[in-house]
Structure formats: C-alpha cells, structure tokens
Amino acid sequence: MTSHISPVPLAKASRLLHHGPTVLVSAHHEGVSNVMAVGWACALDFAPPKLTVVLDKITKTRQLVEQSGIFVVQVPTVPQLRLTHEVGNRSLISDPDKLAESGVELFHMDGYGDLPFVQGCSAWMACKLISEPHNQQTYDLFIGEVVGAWADDRVFKDGHWHFESADPAWRSLHYIAGGQFYATGESMVYGEEP
Amino acid sequence: MTSHISPVPLAKASRLLHHGPTVLVSAHHEGVSNVMAVGWACALDFAPPKLTVVLDKITKTRQLVEQSGIFVVQVPTVPQLRLTHEVGNRSLISDPDKLAESGVELFHMDGYGDLPFVQGCSAWMACKLISEPHNQQTYDLFIGEVVGAWADDRVFKDGHWHFESADPAWRSLHYIAGGQFYATGESMVYGEEP
Numbered sequence: 001m002t003s004h005i006s007p008v009p010l011a012k013a014s015r016l017l018h019h020g021p022t023v024l025v026s027a028h029h030e031g032v033s034n035v036m037a038v039g040w041a042c043a044l045d046f047a048p049p050k051l052t053v054v055l056d057k058i059t060k061t062r063q064l065v066e067q068s069g070i071f072v073v074q075v076p077t078v079p080q081l082r083l084t085h086e087v088g089n090r091s092l093i094s095d096p097d098k099l100a101e102s103g104v105e106l107f108h109m110d111g112y113g114d115l116p117f118v119q120g121c122s123a124w125m126a127c128k129l130i131s132e133p134h135n136q137q138t139y140d141l142f143i144g145e146v147v148g149a150w151a152d153d154r155v156f157k158d159g160h161w162h163f164e165s166a167d168p169a170w171r172s173l174h175y176i177a178g179g180q181f182y183a184t185g186e187s188m189v190y191g192e193e194p
Numbered sequence: 195m196t197s198h199i200s201p202v203p204l205a206k207a208s209r210l211l212h213h214g215p216t217v218l219v220s221a222h223h224e225g226v227s228n229v230m231a232v233g234w235a236c237a238l239d240f241a242p243p244k245l246t247v248v249l250d251k252i253t254k255t256r257q258l259v260e261q262s263g264i265f266v267v268q269v270p271t272v273p274q275l276r277l278t279h280e281v282g283n284r285s286l287i288s289d290p291d292k293l294a295e296s297g298v299e300l301f302h303m304d305g306y307g308d309l310p311f312v313q314g315c316s317a318w319m320a321c322k323l324i325s326e327p328h329n330q331q332t333y334d335l336f337i338g339e340v341v342g343a344w345a346d347d348r349v350f351k352d353g354h355w356h357f358e359s360a361d362p363a364w365r366s367l368h369y370i371a372g373g374q375f376y377a378t379g380e381s382m383v384y385g386e387e388p
Contacts, residue, residue: 015370015371018233018368018369018370018371019214019368019369019370019376020213020214020215020216020236020368021214022214039212039237040236040237040238041236042214042234042235042236042246042248043233043234043248044234044248044333044335045248045333045334050333052236052246052335054236054237054238054239078382081382081384082384085384134328135329139238139239139244139337140239141238141246143333160370160371160374161370161376163376171379173382174212174213174214174368174378175212175213176209176212176213176354176355177209177212177354179383179384179385180354180381180382180383180384181381181382181383181384182213182355182357182378182379182380182381182382183379183380183382184368184376184378184379185365185376185377185378185379185380186376186377186379187374187375187376188272188275188367188374188375188376188377189373189374189375190275190276190279190373190374190375191373
C-alpha cells in the first residue's frame with residue numbers, strides 16, 4: 001500500500017492544499033496519538049511552505065500539537081468520508097477507542113519517529129509548529145512549517161493533482177456542515193474554457 | 195440581476211467558505227477600488243464569523259485594505275474563470291485598466307458606502323479588518339470579521355449551498371497553479387454513501 005507514497009518537493013507542497021480540501025490533523029505525544037478532521041486549513045506560504053489550521057481548545061489533538069510541536073496535515077479521500085466525519089465528531093478525551101472505531105489505520109515515515117500518518121489519504125505534510133501564542137490563544141489559529149511532504153502517486157505526480165484522470169475515489173472532500181461534503185470536481189484550465 | 199442577492203445570517207456565513215473556494219478580495223480607499231484573486235482564504239470562527247486571507251505585500255488591494263480597514267471576500271463562479279485568473283495576475287499598480295480589461299463589474303450594497311462588490315459572484319462577505327500587525331507583516335496574513343453576508347439565492351439558500359441542483363455554472367473555483375482550477379464537485383452526505 002505504501003509503495004505508491006512518493007515524496008513531494010517542498011516547493012510544490014502548498015499545491016496539496018490549494019483546492020481547499022478538508023484535512024485530517026494528527027499528532028503524537030508520550031505514547032498518545034490522535035487524529036481529527038479540520039475544515040479550516042489553508043496554505044500560507046510557498047517557500048518555505050507554511051500552512052494554517054484552526055484547532056479548537058476542546059480537542060485532544062490540539063494538546064498533542066502544543067506538547068510535541070509537530071503534526072501531520074493529510075488530505076482524505078472519498079472512501080474516507082465516514083472516517084473523516086467520525087474523527088471530526090468523536091473526542092479521544094471521552095472516547096478512548098475513537099481511532100479504531102473510526103476506521104483509522106496509522107503508519108510511520110522514516111525519520112519522523114512516532115508521528116502518526118493516516119493510511120489511505122492522498123497527501124501528507126509533516127509540519128513543525130511555529131509557536132505563536134497570541135494566535136493560538138485568541139483565534140485557535142496554528143501555523144506550521146511543512147518540513148516533509150508526500151503524496152500517493154496515483155493522484156498527485158510531477159507536482160500536479162490528477163483528479164481528472166485518477167479513479168474518482170481519489171477526489172478530496174470539502175466539508176460544509178451537517179455531514180455534507182462536496183467532492184473535488186472537474187478540471188478547468190484558463191484559456192481552454194468551454 | 196441583483197434581485198437574487200439575499201442576506202445570509204451571520205451565524206451561517208462561515209459556510210460560504212467551508213468548501214475552500216478561491217475567492218476575490220476587493221477594497222476601496224479614497225476613490226480607488228481594486229479586486230484581486232486569493233487562493234489562500236479560510237474560515238476562522240463561527241460567531242462572530244471571522245476569516246483569514248493571505249495578501250502579498252506587492253498588491254494594491256492589500257494597501258487599500260490596510261488604509262480603509264474594510265474589504266469584501268466574494269466567491270467567484272465558473273463563468274468568472276477568466277476574470278478570476280486575470281485579477282490574480284494583473285496589478286493595478288502597473289495596469290490602471292486592470293478591472294475593465296478583466297471584465298469586472300462592481301456594485302455597491304446599501305449601508306457600505308463605496309465598498310466594491312463584484313457582480314456575478316455566488317456569495318459576498320463584507321469584512322472589518324482585525325488589525326494584527328505582526329501577522330500582517332510576518333506572514334501576509336489578514337484576519338477579518340464578517341459584518342455582512344449575502345448570497346445569490348439561485349445557489350445558496352436557507353443556509354446551504356445547492357450546487358447539486360443549481361446550474362453547474364454556479365459552482366465555485368478551486369485554484370491549483372498555472373491557470374488550472376477544479377470546480378466544486380458532487381455532493382456526498384455522511385450516512386448516505388454509495
């Protein structure tokens with residue numbers, strides 16, 4: 001399964017988020033791993049690539065990010081709709097079996113220790129927390145510098161998403177509210193409008 | 195044309211951005227209006243609704259936002275692909291005819307003075323700048339509080355997007371790079387997976 005996971009050059013990493021997908025944020029600290037869904041994630045810079053994620057104070061994942069200073073932002077796919085909804089609605093604090101019951105399977109990347117990556121996603125970004133206490137406290141806004149990026153080469157290759165030629169199951173999810181998502185749709189190129 | 199523009203309750207305003215579309219940011223100061231495309235825009239809070247946008251230092255729109263303290267974030271549609279690409283690639287600083295040549299037609303909203311809104315979009319949010327000089331200077335990151343929100347009721351009604359039943363021309367654009375966008379795709383509801 002992991003044989004399709006290919007490194008993405010950091011200069012192209014921000015493209016993994018440009019289309020505005022809902023993401024999964026995962027982190028680990030002292031034996032505890034967690035994963036949550038985050039609808040509010042956004043690229044912030046190209047070089048070095050940075051991103052923002054909004055992490056509510058009630059979440060365990062936020063604690064793990066603050067304690068460890070490192071987290072993963074990954075892009076879930078259509079078959080992970082249930083998983084994405086579940087990890088966004090259950091809390092590890094009240095529900096110790098959250099990950100297993102949500103269908104999450106974790107894996108590790110060489111050189112990133114216990115940092116948990118979610119299997120079945122289309123792209124992964126390992127992010128070092130850039131500590132900004134005012135933003136974190138006032139706005140729940142966290143800034144990460146992307147220090148490693150990977151994608152499944154069946155949908156992202158040569159620095160580009162290939163949703164239009166890949167199996168539709170690889171499309172990203174864009175959460176709205178109340179369990180409703182939109183999948184990424186058709187490709188449109190400037191100068192080639194219908 | 196504007197007869198379809200309906201107010202969106204502020205409690206639902208963040209939904210206008212949840213699916214992660216590319217947006218147009220517009221602002222006005224002392225007789226000068228401008229519009230730019232912003233790929234990096236994100237909801238930040240529900241109540242009061244807030245959002246983040248990344249505005250590069252070289253842009254005229256950023257100057258207007260800093261000078262006036264108010265801006266509009268609006269969601270362009272498929273027929274505005276050329277417009278979106280053009281206002282993202284031309285600068286008013288070197289190209290005084292940018293707006294006309296990009297096909298931008300502006301309108302105003304009662305109570306918002308000269309604040310420029312772009313015709314043909316699917317949704318509009320008037321945002322008061324929350325001044326955060328460190329974020330603005332270090333990260334080009336601007337925070338706005340949404341003080342007014344409207345949508346075209348042919349695609350957003352009763353607090354929900356209706357991309358699945360509206361004309362496909364109403365779909366949002368999700369910019370990747372090099373003139374390529376993805377349109378918003380099919381609706382998927384948790385519990386109703388195929």
